[in-house]
Amino acid sequence: MSKVKNVIICGTGGQGILMASEVLCSAAWRSGFEVKKSEVHGMAQRGGSVSSHVRFGDRVNSVLVEKGAADLVLALEKMEGLRWASYLSPTGQLITCDLVIEPMTVNTGSAVYPDVEKVIDDMKIPNLMIPVVDIARELGNIRVVNIILLGAASRHLPEISEENWFKAIEERVPPKALEVNKEAFRRGKAL
Amino acid sequence: MRKKLNEVNSGKLFLSGNEAIARGAWEHGVHFASSYPGTPSTEIMETIGKEYPEIDAQWAPNEKVGMEVVAGASFGGARVITTMKHVGLNVAADPFFTLSYIGATGGIVIVSADDPGVHSSQNEQDNRLMGRAAKVVIFEPSDSQEARDFTGIAYEISERFDTPVMLRVTTRICHSKSIVEVGSRVEIPVKGYTKNIAKRVPIPANARKMHSRIEARLKALEEWGCDSPLNRIEMGDKSIGIITSGISYQYVKEVSPDASVLKLGMTNPLPWKLIKKFLDQVDKVIFVEEGEPYLEERIRSRFLVDGKGSELMSVEGELNPELVRKGIKDGENLPLTFGEVALPGRPPTLCAGCPHRGAFHILSKMKASSTGDIGCYTLGLMPPYNALETVVCMGAAIGVLAGIEKAVGRDKMPKLVSAIGESTFVHSGITGLIDMVYNGNTGTVMIMDNSLTAMTGGQENPTTGKNLRGQPAPALDLEKLVLACGVKHVRVVDPHDLPEMKRAFTEEFDRDELSVIITKRPCIMQYKPKRKTVAIHDPEKCVHCKLCVKLGCPAISWDAEEKIPIINEMLCWPNCNLCVQVCPRDALSKDLEGVV
Numbered sequence: 021m022s023k024v025k026n027v028i029i030c031g032t033g034g035q036g037i038l039m040a041s042e043v044l045c046s047a048a049w050r051s052g053f054e055v056k057k058s059e060v061h062g063m064a065q066r067g068g069s070v071s072s073h074v075r076f077g078d079r080v081n082s083v084l085v086e087k088g089a090a091d092l093v094l095a096l097e098k099m100e101g102l103r104w105a106s107y108l109s110p111t112g113q114l115i116t117c118d119l120v121i122e123p124m125t126v127n128t129g130s131a132v133y134p135d136v137e138k139v140i141d142d143m144k145i146p147n148l149m150i151p152v153v154d155i156a157r158e159l160g161n162i163r164v165v166n167i168i169l170l171g172a173a174s175r176h177l178p179e180i181s182e183e184n185w186f187k188a189i190e191e192r193v194p195p196k197a198l199e200v201n202k203e204a205f206r207r208g209k210a211l
Numbered sequence: 212m213r214k215k216l217n218e219v220n221s222g223k224l225f226l227s228g229n230e231a232i233a234r235g236a237w238e239h240g241v242h243f244a245s246s247y248p249g250t251p252s253t254e255i256m257e258t259i260g261k262e263y264p265e266i267d268a269q270w271a272p273n274e275k276v277g278m279e280v281v282a283g284a285s286f287g288g289a290r291v292i293t294t295m296k297h298v299g300l301n302v303a304a305d306p307f308f309t310l311s312y313i314g315a316t317g318g319i320v321i322v323s324a325d326d327p328g329v330h331s332s333q334n335e336q337d338n339r340l341m342g343r344a345a346k347v348v349i350f351e352p353s354d355s356q357e358a359r360d361f362t363g364i365a366y367e368i369s370e371r372f373d374t375p376v377m378l379r380v381t382t383r384i385c386h387s388k389s390i391v392e393v394g395s396r397v398e399i400p401v402k403g404y405t406k407n408i409a410k411r412v413p414i415p416a417n418a419r420k421m422h423s424r425i426e427a428r429l430k431a432l433e434e435w436g437c438d439s440p441l442n443r444i445e446m447g448d449k450s451i452g453i454i455t456s457g458i459s460y461q462y463v464k465e466v467s468p469d470a471s472v473l474k475l476g477m478t479n480p481l482p483w484k485l486i487k488k489f490l491d492q493v494d495k496v497i498f499v500e501e502g503e504p505y506l507e508e509r510i511r512s513r514f515l516v517d518g519k520g521s522e523l524m525s526v527e528g529e530l531n532p533e534l535v536r537k538g539i540k541d542g543e544n545l546p547l548t549f550g551e552v553a554l555p556g557r558p559p560t561l562c563a564g565c566p567h568r569g570a571f572h573i574l575s576k577m578k579a580s581s582t583g584d585i586g587c588y589t590l591g592l593m594p595p596y597n598a599l600e601t602v603v604c605m606g607a608a609i610g611v612l613a614g615i616e617k618a619v620g621r622d623k624m625p626k627l628v629s630a631i632g633e634s635t636f637v638h639s640g641i642t643g644l645i646d647m648v649y650n651g652n653t654g655t656v657m658i659m660d661n662s663l664t665a666m667t668g669g670q671e672n673p674t675t676g677k678n679l680r681g682q683p684a685p686a687l688d689l690e691k692l693v694l695a696c697g698v699k700h701v702r703v704v705d706p707h708d709l710p711e712m713k714r715a716f717t718e719e720f721d722r723d724e725l726s727v728i729i730t731k732r733p734c735i736m737q738y739k740p741k742r743k744t745v746a747i748h749d750p751e752k753c754v755h756c757k758l759c760v761k762l763g764c765p766a767i768s769w770d771a772e773e774k775i776p777i778i779n780e781m782l783c784w785p786n787c788n789l790c791v792q793v794c795p796r797d798a799l800s801k802d803l804e805g806v807v
Contacts, residue, residue, distance in 0.1 A: 032557060045388065049225060056354075058387040060330045065557035066590065067765050082465035083387040083458070086532035088545030091250075102552045110548045122768045123557035127760060128594055129769070131555030145549055162781065 025177065026085040029169075030104050031096030033067050036166035039192060040094070041072035043170060048076035048189035051180045058083035059189050067124070069100060088177035092176055094169050097121050098136045105145050114145050115172050117152040117165060148172060148211065155207050161197070164204035171208020182209075216262035217440030220395035228384035231391050232294075232322060235362025237266060240399030242289035242317070244268040245277040247638065248667035250331040251385035252324035257670075260679045265396060270664075270671060270679045273605070273638040274299035278306045278321065285317040286411060287525045288402025290366055293335030297338050302605065302639065304341070305800055307375075311345045312413050312421040314373035317402060318366035321347070322378045324385050327501045328529035331526035331666075333585065333602060335528070337502030340378040342479050346425050348432060349377045349479040350441065351457040355389045361476060364441065372428050372435075379478070381501060383458045418544050433480040444489050452493025453539065454486070454506055454518070459530050460498045466536040481509060490516055497523065497539055501530045561590050562764035564784020565570040566661050566732035569631075569706035571596040572762055572789070573713050579626035579720070581657070582615070584608035584640070586632040586666045587734075588659050595763045598625075605635055609643030613652045618796065621653055626720060628728070631702040633660040633689060634672040642697070647725055648697040655719040656698075656727045658689060659706070661734040669736040700726035707732055709792045740785035746778050752798035759790040759799060 027044060031037050036060060045055045053076040060071075073085045087107050093114045095101025101116040108114060116136070125131040140147045152165045152170055167189065174185055186202060193201045216224070217237065226234060227607050232255050236244070244266055246256050250650045259268045271277030281293040295303060300323050307321065323338040342349040350365055352358040358380065365376040399478075409417055436442055447469045449596045455463050456475040463472060473489040475481070490496065490510075494650035498507035498520025507520040523538035524530060537544050561568050571591040574580060575598045583589055583599035584607060591599035601611050608629040616624050631640045636658050644656060663672040671677040700722065712730070719726045746766075755774040759767050764783035767790060776799075778788075786806045790801045 033559075045225060051391065054390060055225065056389045058383060060382065060386060066562060066587065067557075068559035069557045080389075081461045081468075082532050083383060083389070083461065084531050084751060086465070086536070086545060088547045089532075099554055100557075103554055105549045106547055106551045108549055110546075112548070123555055124560045124593070124763060124765065125555045125558065127765075127768050128763065130594065134552075134554060139552060141551070143549055 024075050024080055025179070026090045026109075027074045027092045027094065027173070028071060028085055028090050028104050028107055029074065029096070030069065030071040030100045032100065035070070035096045036163065037070050037072050037096060040096070041074050043167075043185075043188045043192055044074050044173075046191060047066040047075070047180045047184045048074070050184040050187060053077055053179070054080045054146050056080045056083045069103065071104065073186055092173055094173050096166060096169060099134060101138060101144045101147070102134070102136060105143070108145070112146070113176055114140070114147040115168055115169060116149050117145055118149055119152055119165065127136075150208065150211060155204070159200055159204055159207070161200050161204075164201055167201045167204040168208040172204035172211050174205070174209050213540065216784040217265060217396070219393065219525060221393065223390050223392055225388055226355045226356040226359070226391045227254065227386055227388045228352070228355050228380055229254035229386070230258045230678055231358035232362050232378065232380070234391065234393055235359040236292045237263040238359070238394050238396050239363040239366045240290050240397050241266050241292055242401055243281065243284040243295075244292045245271045245280040245708060247271050247274045247276070247277055247299060248664050248670045249299045249324070251326060251382045252294045252296050252322055252666055253667045253670065254301070254385070254484055255322060256679065264376050268679050274303040275306060277302040279309070281319065282306060282310050282313070285315050285319045287317070287404045289317040290399055291317055292322065293322045294324065296332065297323055297325040297336050298604065300338055300341055307341075307588065308345045309413055310375050311347045312418060312425060313411055315369045315375055315787075318369035319375040320362060320365045320378055321375055322368065322380065325379065325381045325502065327381055331384050333604065335502070337376070337505060339379055339478055339505045340503060343505075344380060346429060347375045347377050347479070348372070348477065349379050350476060351379050351478050351753060352384060352476065353457055353460040353474070354384070355387070355391045357476065358384060359391050359393065361441065368432075368435075372432055374428055374432075379457070381458055401764055426648065427674045428478045433482060436477045436480060436482035437485045439477060439482070442482050442485055443474050444485070445472045445474065446492065447471045449492060450494050451539070452489055452496050453499055454489070454496060454510065455499040456506065457501060459501050459535065462530055462535040463499050463539070465532050467539050470539070478506065483513065486510055487514065491516055499524065499530070499535055499538065501593055502526065507592045547690055558593060559590060560593065560763065560765050561587065562735055562784075563764050563782040564787040565708050566730065566734065567591065568657055568660065568764065569709055569712055569789060570657065570730050571598045573709060574598040574628070577626065577713070577716055579628070579716065581628050581630035582608045582611040584629075584631040584635050586635055586659075588630050588632055591630060593763070595761050606631070606639030606643055609640050609647060609656055612654050612656070613643065613650070616654055621723070624654070628654070628716070629656040631656065631658055632665070633658055633662070633674045634664040636689070637673050637687065641692070644693065644698065644727070645696050653725055658693075658727060658729045660689060660729050660731045661733040661737070663737045665734045665736060669734065689729055693729075693740070698725055698727050700724060701729065702726075703729045705732055705733050705788060706730040707789060709789070719779060735784055738786070740806050742785060744785050744802050744806055745780045745783040746788070746790050746799050746801045748778055749798045749800070750775050752796045754796050754798070756795060757791045758795065762789055762793060764790065
């Protein structure tokens with residue numbers, strides 16, 4: 021029996037985390053795995069931290085990734101990846117978008133936004149920093165940030181074929197946006 | 212276009228627990244549903260509304276009414292469902308306890324969606340204790356497949372044993388997705404209404420007989436539970452026996468796949484013979500359950516076994532694989548390679564363009580505050596507003612304001628208004644307002660009417676002019692309603708008109724009589740402007756006063772080096788111009804012409 025893959029997708033409300041986790045789940049299901057995912061709705065949507073846990077494999081029990089067992093932490097916002105870094109396994113990988121969304125605590129001056137790159141270096145966390153804003157601008161669509169991130173993640177998930185990723189994306193984006201999303205995925209994968 | 216789910220009659224779907232409950236209800240011939248929204252239960256009704264037109268579904272003004280209408284529909288012979296969050300059952304407790312006595316003509320399923328971890332609630336009560344007190348059957352599914360399956364079994368049990376069935380789920384069941392094998396809908400004819408006074412009128416003479424019947428019912432159900440597929444023993448290593456239910460079962464299987472497990476899908480009444488059989492085969496017992504030590508206390512007091520549970524894990528918050536591993540395996544946990552990093556918090560905030568911001572901004576500027584209620588506007592307590600200082604339950608903003616005045620007197624009354632949303636006001640604020648009129652209170656009640664039940668994701672309510680399926684419905688006129696309660700001074704204000712908002716508070720704080728301010732402006736989820744306009748900042752005119760930042764708008768951040776605000780164009784809301792209004796030097800501008 022193959023090991024269960026543990027993925028955490030995190031960021032802030034309204035960034036497309038739930039859509040990204042739906043795409044990952046669909047792609048994994050299409051690849052023949054049992055899939056479970058968990059997220060919390062409600063208060064988190066009002067600009068708070070949002071996270072989604074996705075687990076897939078031959079047999080999956082818990083819907084939550086255990087601390088210290090995550091193969092991948094995918095962060096749509098720069099600081100949010102750090103919040104979940106303690107979940108990474110010894111061989112885990114962090115992938116971070118370079119997009120900064122300052123929380124209200126920073127806006128109102130009661131906290132300081134950290135130097136994320138420095139903290140990651142100091143802690144020696146294996147991280148891939150993605151210049152998502154630049155890539156999304158080049159592609160002319162800021163909404164594809166989450167798909168760029170999935171493209172980058174796909175290199176660490178060889179059990180899911182590109183065909184299954186594209187089918188999963190196709191299910192969830194309008195036909196006219198399909199090509200730009202596929203291109204976003206390819207750009208992420210090429211990083 | 213994706214097919215509606217009522218056209219899918221077999222195969223597998225990837226469903227959340229909430230979607231699976233809706234599916235189970237639909238497949239098992241449910242005719243009628245009535246509920247008030249409440250996280251984490253809301254999507255059950257939303258799914259029924261969107262996917263299953265065969266079920267007549269409606270939003271109720273509150274959980275109590277939802278349960279009463281559902282009770283009536285059951286008396287009429289229909290299969291019914293009502294759904295609520297854990298604290299919603301407190302509101303519906305009155306019909307709940309007596310409906311247990313009366314029983315079910317058409318099958319009754321009551322979904323209690325508990326929120327351990329308090330993700331979006333005001334407490335983390337465990338409603339298995341409520342279900343037991345009401346002497347109803349309790350089912351606890353552990354994933355989406357069971358959520359669908361148990362819902363189906365619940366209808367058979369409800370009708371066969373003449374009892375409401377409580378489906379107790381938790382946030383992680385409601386909002387987790389897994390693969391579900393589905394079937395097609397079986398049409399169950401509505402039995403029709405037959406008069407039966409002995410069954411449905413619990414005057415003392417009847418109620419005593421009903422109580423006897425309930426005790427017999429519980430005995431019969433206990434027998435059923437011992438052979439039911441809902442409860443099962445999974446024998447493994449006999450040195451430890453784990454007794455568990457709900458989502459906790461999945462954590463146990465994850466961290467200790469070889470342990471012996473008694474999985475209880477029905478947790479009231481408990482299947483005592485089956486439990487005894489399990490206890491006899493294992494050396495040591497551990498209880499793994501989220502919330503109160505419900506199974507632990509009941510089973511230990513019955514059999515005097517030396518088992519542990521709540522002291523190994525916790526009665527507070529949610530369980531998770533880490534806590535369960537630690538509890539079962541003597542404190543062992545997976546090694547952590549990377550430690551926790553202390554980071555700035557990211558608390559929820561009022562959205563950019565939120566109508567509530569204007570009212571809280573002014574209250575804050577006036578050094579005034581509010582007794583609060585349950586909704587998005589509870590966020591009025593956060594900085595920079597700090598303009599909300601009490602919350603008890605749905606509707607309590609009004610009673611609490613009245614009570615403070617009764618304690619300290621009109622003269623020493625702090626500058627407080629009641630802050631309550633229109634949906635919450637209809638839910639259970641009206642009675643508080645009637646109390647204020649009747650008992651001679653002064654003070655001001657602010658009904659924050661954003662034309663939507665927003666906190667739960669945006670649902671219609673009796674004031675919005677639409678029903679659950681978005682069809683036109685009569686809209687309750689709040690102004691007339693308030694006048695009819697006997698309030699003499701009522702005014703409607705646009706909360707984004709800051710001078711007017713200020714005038715309203717100033718005048719009403721000075722008034723020696725009871726008044727109501729209705730702040731009326733639609734929620735941004737409700738309103739899709741045709742044209743995108745963003746605030747533009749002119750650094751030449753800026754005097755770096757930060758007044759715009761102090762609005763607490765997520766679209767405005769502060770560039771500490773340049774000492775100017777930065778407008779996030781993605782978040783800035785088209786028809787909002789609060790920052791333009793607060794800027795003393797016209798450094799912010801916005802072209803609002805043509806934005807409707």
